[in-house]
Amino acid sequence: MSTSYENEVIVISGASTGLGAATARLLAEQGFHVLAGVRREQDAERLRRPGLEPILLDVTEPSQIAQLVERMNTLGKPLRAVINNAGFAANAPVETMPLETWRKVFDVNVFGLIALTQALLPSLHRSKGRVVNISSVGGRVALPAFGAYSGSKFAVEGISDALRQELAPHGVQVVVVEPGGMRTDMAVRGEEMAHSLLERMTPEQRSRYNDTMQTFLSYTASMEQAGVSSEQAAKTVLRAVTAERSRPRYTIGRDAAVMSRLIRFLPDRLLDRMIASTLRRSSKAER
Ligand SMILES: NC(=O)c1ccc[n+]([C@@H]2O[C@H](COP(=O)([O-])OP(=O)(O)OC[C@H]3O[C@@H](n4cnc5c(N)ncnc54)[C@H](OP(=O)(O)O)[C@@H]3O)[C@@H](O)[C@H]2O)c1
Secondary structure, eight states: OOOTTTTOEEEESOOSSHHHHHHHHHHHHTTOEEEEEESSHHHHHHHOBTTEEEEEOOTTOHHHHHHHHHHHHHHTSOEEEEEEOOOOOOOOOTTTSOHHHHHHHHIIIIIIHHHHHHHHHHHHHHHTOEEEEEOOGGGTOOOTTOHHHHHHHHHHHHHHHHHHHHHGGGTOEEEEEEEOSBOSHHHHHHHHHHHHHHHHSOHHHHHHHHHHHHHHHHHHHHHHHHSBOHHHHHHHHHHHHHOSSOOSEEEESHHHHHHHHHHHHSOHHHHHHHHHHHHHHHHHHHO
């Protein structure tokens, strides 16, 4: 175990499963003191180990954010990074997604990220630490049925770009991590949510969008199967946290790397056609 990070703290949200849990474990192994946000006691007990201190944190609960800051301050150690990893996916066409679901997606993925970042910025200014925002390839390119999720991740990208420029003169770095497909619980949760959103559609909406939803379901299943493991993905987050001079953006997985390059020069309509043909292929492969 390296000891060079022993006096430094990491805060990470959404550490119960997937990328958050793998990253919290990897950073604790590197010697960081990791304050790992979870929403349930049983997740806290499962996660607890030397260097990894679970803490109750729903990013939409201001009182829990305040308690986290208090704990951070009692540790008396510099904050190396806040990793905004908590995420929630709900997929359905824009027309059919209930407004309360839109709000939930943005509450977690956008406003939760802002609230946690604002609360920890005083510590980050003192430590010259960094903000690491877990976005998505969906924050660069939007597919049918991804309006809410991609909308929230596009927002994360824009907020991160502004914040990076605001904080650069103050020695605080801002990094965006953009995973493509990962083998985590998100696909299963997303599938359950998609089925419940399908059920809530009117018969007319269902006949209009059933194909879109079935294509979404086969696409996410294929993305998950081909995706990288959380442990593999966590290594990129470790780089984003520890690189002396971090890059503004890191992608995870070949799909994200290819897509983030393509969108720089492809005209919108050509990109639409490419997406449609990719979706058709993954739909056929599932059948
Ligand atoms: N999986 C992918 O293919 C993929 C691709 C691109 C980007 N991402 C992004 O990667 C990040 C991690 O996702 P994952 O794939 O590891 O999925 P995951 O296993 O479903 O993890 C999501 C985490 O977010 C937490 N969370 C949800 N709502 C929260 C809230 N209100 N407050 C605090 N935590 C909350 C969940 O906690 P609970 O267990 O308590 O619900 C869970 O710990 C997310 O930002 C996601 O958008 C994932």
